Amino acid sequence: MVEATEAVSGQGATSLAWIVAVLPFIAFFLIVGFGKKLPGKGTELGIVAVGAGWVMSLAILWHFVTGGAPTESAVGWFEVGGFRLEIGQAVDGLTAVMLVVVTSVSLAVQVYSLGYMHGDSRFTWFYSMLSLFTAAMLNVVIANNLFQLLIGWEVMGFCSYALIGHWWEEKVNSDSAIKAFITTRTGDIPFLFGIFALVSATGFATNNIGEITEMAENGDISTFWLTAGALLLFGGAIGKSAQFPLHVWLPDAMAGPTPVSALIHAATMVAAGVYMVGRMYAVFVHADPFVLVLVSAIAGITMLIAALLAMVQDDIKRVLAYSTVSQLAYMVAGLSLGEAGYTAGLFHLFTHAFFKALLFLGSGSVIHAVHSNNMSEMGGLRRHMPITFWTFVIGAGALAGIPPLAGFWSKDEIITLAFKEGHYVVWAVAMGTAVVTAFYMSRAVLLTFFGEYRGQGHPHEAPATITGPLVALAVAAASVGFIGAPQLGAPFGDWVFFGEAHAEPFSYGFAAISIVGAVLGLVAGYRLYARWRERDPLRALGPAYALLENKYFLDDIYLRGIVRPIQYRLSAAVDWSNRVILDGIVHAFAYLARGLSAVVHVFDQRAVDGAVNGVAQLTGESGGLLRYLQSGNVQRYAAFLFIGVAALAFVFTRF
Amino acid sequence: MIRIPFVLVFSAVLFSAGVYGVLARRNAVLVLMSIELMLNAVNVNLVAFAQGMQDLVGQVFALFVVAVAAAEVGIGLAIVILIYRNRETINVDEVSLLKW
Numbered sequence: 001m002v003e004a005t006e007a008v009s010g011q012g013a014t015s016l017a018w019i020v021a022v023l024p025f026i027a028f029f030l031i032v033g034f035g036k037k038l039p040g041k042g043t044e045l046g047i048v049a050v051g052a053g054w055v056m057s058l059a060i061l062w063h064f065v066t067g068g069a070p071t072e073s074a075v076g077w078f079e080v081g082g083f084r085l086e087i088g089q090a091v092d093g094l095t096a097v098m099l100v101v102v103t104s105v106s107l108a109v110q111v112y113s114l115g116y117m118h119g120d121s122r123f124t125w126f127y128s129m130l131s132l133f134t135a136a137m138l139n140v141v142i143a144n145n146l147f148q149l150l151i152g153w154e155v156m157g158f159c160s161y162a163l164i165g166h167w168w169e170e171k172v173n174s175d176s177a178i179k180a181f182i183t184t185r186t187g188d189i190p191f192l193f194g195i196f197a198l199v200s201a202t203g204f205a206t207n208n209i210g211e212i213t214e215m216a217e218n219g220d221i222s223t224f225w226l227t228a229g230a231l232l233l234f235g236g237a238i239g240k241s242a243q244f245p246l247h248v249w250l251p252d253a254m255a256g257p258t259p260v261s262a263l264i265h266a267a268t269m270v271a272a273g274v275y276m277v278g279r280m281y282a283v284f285v286h287a288d289p290f291v292l293v294l295v296s297a298i299a300g301i302t303m304l305i306a307a308l309l310a311m312v313q314d315d316i317k318r319v320l321a322y323s324t325v326s327q328l329a330y331m332v333a334g335l336s337l338g339e340a341g342y343t344a345g346l347f348h349l350f351t352h353a354f355f356k357a358l359l360f361l362g363s364g365s366v367i368h369a370v371h372s373n374n375m376s377e378m379g380g381l382r383r384h385m386p387i388t389f390w391t392f393v394i395g396a397g398a399l400a401g402i403p404p405l406a407g408f409w410s411k412d413e414i415i416t417l418a419f420k421e422g423h424y425v426v427w428a429v430a431m432g433t434a435v436v437t438a439f440y441m442s443r444a445v446l447l448t449f450f451g452e453y454r455g456q457g458h459p460h461e462a463p464a465t466i467t468g469p470l471v472a473l474a475v476a477a478a479s480v481g482f483i484g485a486p487q488l489g490a491p492f493g494d495w496v497f498f499g500e501a502h503a504e505p506f507s508y509g510f511a512a513i514s515i516v517g518a519v520l521g522l523v524a525g526y527r528l529y530a531r532w533r534e535r536d537p538l539r540a541l542g543p544a545y546a547l548l549e550n551k552y553f554l555d556d557i558y559l560r561g562i563v564r565p566i567q568y569r570l571s572a573a574v575d576w577s578n579r580v581i582l583d584g585i586v587h588a589f590a591y592l593a594r595g596l597s598a599v600v601h602v603f604d605q606r607a608v609d610g611a612v613n614g615v616a617q618l619t620g621e622s623g624g625l626l627r628y629l630q631s632g633n634v635q636r637y638a639a640f641l642f643i644g645v646a647a648l649a650f651v652f653t654r655f
Numbered sequence: 656m657i658r659i660p661f662v663l664v665f666s667a668v669l670f671s672a673g674v675y676g677v678l679a680r681r682n683a684v685l686v687l688m689s690i691e692l693m694l695n696a697v698n699v700n701l702v703a704f705a706q707g708m709q710d711l712v713g714q715v716f717a718l719f720v721v722a723v724a725a726a727e728v729g730i731g732l733a734i735v736i737l738i739y740r741n742r743e744t745i746n747v748d749e750v751s752l753l754k755w
Contacts, residue, residue, distance in 0.1 A: 632751030633751050634750070635679075635747055638678055
C-alpha cells in the first residue's frame with residue numbers, strides 16, 4: 001500500500017479523507033458547547049458537518065471510480081521507545097465506499113431525527129452523540145493503524161451505550177444499554193489482545209495496517225501469530241457485529257430511539273466488525289485455514305438462528321434487529337469464502353446499510369404514528385401512510401432478495417460463491433436463511449400495513465423530515481445493487497477487492513434458485529399472515545415456537561450461567577480482594593511508612609537535632625570558657641597583644 | 656659617633672619601659688604617656704638607622720611618627736577627659752565595659 005502511494009501521481013480528493021472524519025468531531029464539540037443556543041438546537045451543525053462529509057466522500061469515491069489507486073498518509077503522534085504511533089488515513093476503494101455509506105446513512109438519520117426526535121428533552125445531546133458516533137465510525141474507516149482504529153471502535157461502543165440508553169428514565173432502556181456495552185466489551189478484549197498479538201508478531205515494529213498486511217503476505221509473520229491474531233480479532237468482530245454467541249445485545253439495543261437503531265445497529269457500528277475483518281483480511285487469509293472455517297461456521301449458525309428468531313417477534317424493531325444479525329452473518333460468511341468472497345461480503349455490507357437503514361427508519365415512522373412497537377397493534381397502515389408503506393416495501397424486498405433491488409445482487413453473490421467455492425454447507429444454510437428472510441419480511445409487511453388497523457387513535461403519515469430520508473434511502477436501496485451487477489460490469493468489484501479483482505460470480509441458474517427461494521418465503525408468509533389472526537399461526541410449531549420465543553434460552557443461560565454467578569462471585573471476589581489484598585497492601589504501606597517514620601523520628605531527634613543542639617551547646621560552653629578572656633580590661637588585651645607580637649617576632653626571626 | 660647597637664639597646668629599654676607602663680599603670684594619663692615612650696623608642700631606632708645607613712627616609716618617617724603621636728595624644732587625652740566627666744575616674748581597671 002505504501003508503494004502504491006508512491007506510484008500514484010494524483011491523489012484526487014483522497015488526501016482530504018481525514019476531513020470527513022474531523023468535521024463531525026468538530027460538530028460534536030460545537031453542539032455540546034453551543035448547541036442549545038442555536039436556533040436549530042445544534043442540529044444544523046451536525047447535518048452540515050455530515051453533509052459536507054458526504055459530498056467529500058462522493059468525491060473520494062470518484063477517485064476510485066475513475067481508476068485511482070489507494071493512498072495513505074499519516075502524521076506522527078508520539079513515540080514510545082522505538083515504537084512510533086501514527087494518526088493517519090489509508091484510503092482505498094473499501095474506505096471510499098464505507099465513507100459514502102456512513103455519511104449517507106448518518107445524513108439521512110440526522111435529517112430524519114429532526115422530525116422523529118422533535119421535542120425530546122435531550123434533543124441537543126442526542127445530536128451531539130450522533131455526531132460523535134459518526135466521527136468515530138469514520139475514524140475506524142480511515143484509520144491506517146490498529147490503535148487509531150481501536151480508538152474509534154471504543155468511542156463507538158460508548159456512543160452506542162449512550163444512545164441506547166437515551167431514554168434512561170425507564171430502567172429497561174438503561175439495562176439494555178449496559179447489556180450492549182458489556183456484551184460488546186466482551187468482544188473488545190480479544191480484539192485488543194489481537195492487536196497486541198499482531199504488533200508483537202511484527203517485532204513491535206509497526207501497527208500500520210498496510211505494513212502488517214504486507215508482512216503477512218510476505219510470510220514475515222509466522223502462521224501461529226497470524227492465527228492467534230485472526231482469532232482474537234474475530235472475537236472483536238463477533239462482539240461488535242453481533243455474531244453468535246454475542247449477538248444477544250443487538251435486539252435489546254432496540255430500546256434506543258429508532259434513528260439510533262438505524263444508524264448504529266443496522267448501518268454502521270455493527271458493520272465495523274465486518275469492516276475490520278475486511279481491513280485485516282490478509283491476517284485471516286494467511287492464518288491457518290481452520291480460522292476461515294470457524295468464521296464460516298459462526299456465520300452459518302448466526303444467520304440461521306437469527307433469521308428463525310426474527311419469525312416470531314412481535315416488536316417490529318426486533319424483527320429488523322434479528323434480521324440485521326442474520327444479514328451481518330451473510331457478510332461474515334462472504335468474507336469466510338476466501339479472496340473472491342471478500343468483494344461479495346463487503347458488497348453486501350454496502351447494500352445492506354442502505355436498505356436496513358431504510359427499514360429501520362420506516363419502522364420508526366410507523367412507531368411514531370401508532371405509538372407502539374408491536375405489530376399486533378398495527379395493521380392496515382398502507383392506507384394511512386402510503387409513503388412509509390412503499391418505501392418499507394422496497395426495503396423489505398431488497399432484504400428478501402427480490403430483483404432488481406439491492407439485496408438481491410449482494411446476497412445472491414454470496415450464495416452463488418459459496419456453492420462455486422465448494423462450501424456446500426454454507427450455501428445450504430444461506431439458501432435456507434434466504435427463504436426464512438423472505439418469510440419474516442412478508443410477515444412484517446403484512447402485519448404492519450395490511451388488514452385492519454388494530455391500534456389506538458388515528459395514524460397519520462409522518463412529516464417531510466421523516467419521509468424525505470425514507471424516499472432517498474428507498475431510491476438508494478433500489479439502485480445501489482446495480483453497481484455490483486455483472487450485467488453492468490460490476491464496478492464495485494473494481495473498487496473493493498483483495499488480491500486481484502475477481503469476476504462477479506453470477507449465473508442465471510443460481511439467481512433463479514435464489515428468486516424461487518425468496519418467492520417461496522414470500523408465499524409462505526402470505527399464506528399465513530394475509531389474514532390477521534389473534535394467535536400467531538407459527539404457534540402450531542409447538543415446542544419449537546417456545547424455543548424461538550425464548551431466544552433459545554440464550555439470554556437465560558447467560559444471565560443464570562454467567563452474569564449472576566459472576567455478578568455475585570465477582571463482587572464478592574472484588575470485595576475480598578479489596579479488603580484483603582488492596583487494603584492489605586495499603587495497610588502494609590501504612591505500617592511500613594509508620595515504621596520508617598519512627599526510624600526517621602529517632603534519627604531526627606538524635607542525629608539531626610543532636611547535631612544542632614550539640615553545636616549550640618559546644619558553642620555555648622566554649623563561649624562560657626572563652627568569656628573569661630574578654631575581661632573588658634584594656635591592659636589585659638594589650639598584654640595579649642604584646643605576647644602575640646612577641647610570639648610572632650620569635651617565629652619570624654627563628655624560622 | 657655613637658654605634659648603632661648602643662642606640663638599639665637604649666631604645667629597647669625605653670620601649671620596654673613603655674610596655675611596662677601601658678600594662679601596669681592604672682592611670683589612663685600615664686598609660687598614654689607610656690605609649691609616647693614606646694613611640695619615641697621607635698623614633699630613636701628610626702633616626703639611628705637613618706644616620707647609620709645615610710638614608711633620610713628614616714628621619715622623615717620619624718617626623719611622621721611625631722606628628723601621629725601628637726594627634727594620638729590629642730585624641731587620647733580628649734577621651735580620658737570624657738571618661739572622667741562620665742565616670743569620675745580615669746582608672747583603666749574601672750573602665751571595663753568592653754566585655755560580655
